[in-house]
Amino acid sequence: MMYLSIALRNLRQGGRRTWLLGIALALVAGLLVQLLSLSNGVHDSMVRAATTLSAGHVNVSGFFKASPNSVSAPIVTKMSDVREFVARETSGVNFIIDRHRGWAKGVSDTSSMWVGLYGVEINSEKQLLNNLRAAQESDYIDGGGEARPGELRRLSEPNSIALFAGQAKRLRVKLGDQITLRTETLRGTSNTADLTVVAVIEDLGLLSSWNVLVPKQTILDLYGLEADSTGAIMLYLDNIEDAPTVRAELGEKLEKAGYKVMDHDPRPFFMKFETVSGQNWSGQKLDLTTWDDEVSFMKWVLTAIDGVSLVLILVLAGIIALGIMNAMWIAVRERTREIGTLRAIGMSRSGVLKMFVFEAAALGAIGATAGAVLSAALSLLADKIGISVPINTVQAILMSEKLHFVVNPMDLIYTISGFTLFCSLSAIWPAIRAARMRPITAIHTTE
DSSP states (O other): OHHHHHHHHHHHHTTHHHHHHHHHHHHHHHHHHHHHHHHHHHHHHHHHHIIIIIOOSEEEEEEEESSTTSOOBOOEESHHHHHHHHHHHOSSEEEEEEEEEEEEEEEOSSOEEEEEEEEEOGGGOHHHHHHOOBOOGGGTSTTOOOOOOOOGGGGGSTTEEEEEHHHHHHHTOOTTOEEEEEEEOTTSOEEEEEEEEEEEEOOOGGGGGTEEEEEHHHHHHHHTOOSSEESEEEEEESOGGGHHHHHHHHHHHHHHTTOOBOOOOOSOGGGSHHHHHTSSOOEEEEEEEEHHHHTGGGTHHHHHHHHHHHHHHHHHHHHHHHHHHHHHHHHHHHTHHHHHHHHHTTOOHHHHHHHHHHHHHHHHHHHHHHHHHHHHHHHHHHHHHTOBOOOHHHHHHHTSSBOOOOOOHHHHHHHHHHHHHHHHHHTHHHHHHHHTOOHHHHHTOOO
């Protein structure tokens, strides 16, 4: 307490120098918390988009090959048996759904684009109904239009399709318009389906740029598949953090039950076609993945944000370190006679060292705490207000049309602790020089 009291007194006497360093520390700590909150927000948006559109927490999908040399199809045969086994053998499951998958060219009266198909039974899709919102016609029709919100539940109707706003804008369609899906069946023949747009949904970043929703029966008819088949059985767990463990355990149980299971490959299913087609086997093989595997191709977004954050913080931290060392050198020169007096009345060298280190640590703790807390409050406020991102490309990368911040309390603790330690280490060399002063020399030093 004595050293802390002396440190706080010295900081008060530091005047403008202390204020400038404290403000600089607060700004850098606040920037770090802001960047971490943004990274957390992008990760949260990625999880929400992935588990809403393309994957469950754990996915039991697979490939079927009629012969070793045939093209692989991303389907699971005898789906009801596999689903029953998975439900029975997996603990901690909240709910299970299954979706068909496909790939087709969507053609409107004026434009066309390739789209990924997800065949759904909309009335059993909790994630879709809870997380997807109807887009305003002004989001995809130039000049706006009538206020006619689409109804996602209408996907229960035959020959219906739900698009995302960006797709509707590109295809130049609105609610009630017709779209033709054209694809090649597993037998190598072409097939088409004429569908009606029943809903246009707000975009969810990159994943929503190519995926569309159709009734499951549409996929079955388009590809000529059996009713007891699917593209993926998706498990939603009580705790998403358990996904890797559940995937590994479920894979072992399926193998023991006689199912053929592929070696774990942490890539999305569409990146495995070439690998599977080149393998010498036929029949059905199951492929188990987590949500993280299915969006692994998008991890560069978080890597880029974290990389830029790291470089920026290191540069600013280096500047702060030089500032602290310089401030400590000035403090040592200004208080040389004080140091000599303290040494003369019995303060040890380690005591002098502690005095300066405590001063730097107190400065770091106060500045970092102020910056981190204020930045966290601003991040929460910005997330609540919802700051719109004007550039479509940035929206796709951030997985949201608005900046999304998620403040993790542990980030604040780590930031404050890290800056306190960093400031303490920066002050060690000047503190050592101060501790080495001879008392008699220091006392007789002129100002």
